[in-house]
Amino acid sequence: MSDASRLAQARALDAADPLASLRAQFALPVDETGRELTYLCGHSLGLAPLAARRRVEEELDDWARLGVEGHHRARRPWIAYAELLQGGLARLAGAQPSEVVAMNSLTVNLHLMMASFYRPQGQRIAIVVEEGAFSSDRHAVVSQIQWHGLDPAQALIEIAPPPGEDLIDESQLTELLAARGAEVALVLWPGVQYRTGQAFNLPRIAEAAHRAGALCGFDLAHGIGNTPLALHDDGADFAVWCGYKYLNGGPGALGGAFVHERHPRGAVPGLAGWWGHDPATRFRMEPGFRPAPGAQGWQVSNPPILSTAPLLASLDLFEQAGGHRLHAKARGLTAFLEAALRERLDGVLQVVTPSNARGCQLSLRVRAGRETGRRAFDRLTALGIAADWREPDIIRVAAVPLYNRYEDLALLLDALERALLTP
Numbered sequence: 001m002s003d004a005s006r007l008a009q010a011r012a013l014d015a016a017d018p019l020a021s022l023r024a025q026f027a028l029p030v031d032e033t034g035r036e037l038t039y040l041c042g043h044s045l046g047l048a049p050l051a052a053r054r055r056v057e058e059e060l061d062d063w064a065r066l067g068v069e070g071h072h073r074a075r076r077p078w079i080a081y082a083e084l085l086q087g088g089l090a091r092l093a094g095a096q097p098s099e100v101v102a103m104n105s106l107t108v109n110l111h112l113m114m115a116s117f118y119r120p121q122g123q124r125i126a127i128v129v130e131e132g133a134f135s136s137d138r139h140a141v142v143s144q145i146q147w148h149g150l151d152p153a154q155a156l157i158e159i160a161p162p163p164g165e166d167l168i169d170e171s172q173l174t175e176l177l178a179a180r181g182a183e184v185a186l187v188l189w190p191g192v193q194y195r196t197g198q199a200f201n202l203p204r205i206a207e208a209a210h211r212a213g214a215l216c217g218f219d220l221a222h223g224i225g226n227t228p229l230a231l232h233d234d235g236a237d238f239a240v241w242c243g244y245k246y247l248n249g250g251p252g253a254l255g256g257a258f259v260h261e262r263h264p265r266g267a268v269p270g271l272a273g274w275w276g277h278d279p280a281t282r283f284r285m286e287p288g289f290r291p292a293p294g295a296q297g298w299q300v301s302n303p304p305i306l307s308t309a310p311l312l313a314s315l316d317l318f319e320q321a322g323g324h325r326l327h328a329k330a331r332g333l334t335a336f337l338e339a340a341l342r343e344r345l346d347g348v349l350q351v352v353t354p355s356n357a358r359g360c361q362l363s364l365r366v367r368a369g370r371e372t373g374r375r376a377f378d379r380l381t382a383l384g385i386a387a388d389w390r391e392p393d394i395i396r397v398a399a400v401p402l403y404n405r406y407e408d409l410a411l412l413l414d415a416l417e418r419a420l421l422t423p
């Protein structure tokens with residue numbers, strides 16, 4: 001297909017897209033000359049909803065106008081601010097509202113969850129992770145093992161893809177759990193692998209962990225707002241996420257956590273602070289800790305209102321879009337991109353992300369290796385494509401259904417051809 005007919009096809013698909021109008025609700029980044037970038041980096045930092053500015057300004061105004069009274073009298077009283085996110089997050093997570101809480105950032109939440117759900121005992125001391133886990137998750141897991149006075153050489157089990165492959169099959173995990181399950185205290189697994197874009201079968205993983213007598217937690221940094229989730233029915237014990245990738249909450253935005261309702265905070269040990277205390281009696285400031293119901297009992301501190309406000313704006317847009325339409329569009333966008341890549345760049349780029357298990361991220365390996373890949377990536381950047389590079393040879397792009405167009409992918413394909421096929 002020629003570049004011109006591909007662009008025409010992309011524009012026709014955009015014209016038929018029921019979600020096309022949502023793009024206008026986001027600020028689109030530009031380069032130094034003011035030219036709009038082709039933004040394909042929502043897997044790293046989601047774009048700013050235009051309404052985020054107004055939401056933040058409202059809180060600044062209420063702070064200026066009311067001072068401390070804003071806790072009760074702001075248009076959205078700060079005292080219950082995090083609860084405003086519960087409904088929207090619960091729908092994205094596939095959970096009961098009481099099972100989710102907006103708090104902290106991802107790694108902090110991971111520590112809080114492991115404080116409650118990594119309880120090594122006797123022979124059952126191991127945490128199972130994937131070998132290519134995100135650095136922060138690995139640091140958190142290793143430090144938790146050491147915190148318990150244990151040796152990561154004994155208590156960390158890592159599962160790698162088969163030699164020469166990129167993807168881990170869930171059967172590797174189920175086989176490991178069948179063989180060594182009695183050693184395993186916790187399985188910690190990503191919803192979507194950050195480097196490959198592979199989405200995992202979460203109910204299968206939770207079921208295998210439980211069958212082995214272990215608990216199961218999910219890191220949904222790249223899952224929430226991207227793939228369909230059903231955490232309650234899937235039976236996860238806990239999950240954590242950040243607010244700034246597909247949730248578009250802004251840099252360092254408030255993250256969140258899920259705790260299954262089978263684990264009331266009062267029945268599980270954990271690290272406490274005043275915000276996890278039952279709101280009805282929190283301000284009596286009494287010494288005894290009575291946990292708030294559900295996941296809210298894991299809160300420690302009062303939430304940062306200014307970095308929570310943009311999330312409200314973003315969750316409104318998720319509500320308008322609807323999960324089914326978003327996931328259908330993500331499938332359409334990624335299928336369009338993958339088909340064109342296979343047609344034009346098959347010998348040059350390998351699509352690492354599996355076609356049948358992914359969200360909207362595609363990871364593209366430059367077959368010629370690091371040096372050629374790095375040069376091509378720099379050319380893409382100069383051509384106005386915002387994507388990212390993962391060592392040693394991967395270009396990651398996300399086609400985010402809330403704001404990306406088929407046309408963005410046609411522009412990406414043109415740029416990839418120029419970057420990779422011209423000397």
Ligand SMILES: *Cc1c(COP(=O)(O)O)cnc(C)c1O
Nearest residue numbers: 105106107108134136194221242
């Ligand atoms: C983005 C990301 C993080 C970031 O952690 P923060 O604590 O929010 O800085 C951690 N883990 C994974 C898998 C991520 O993708």
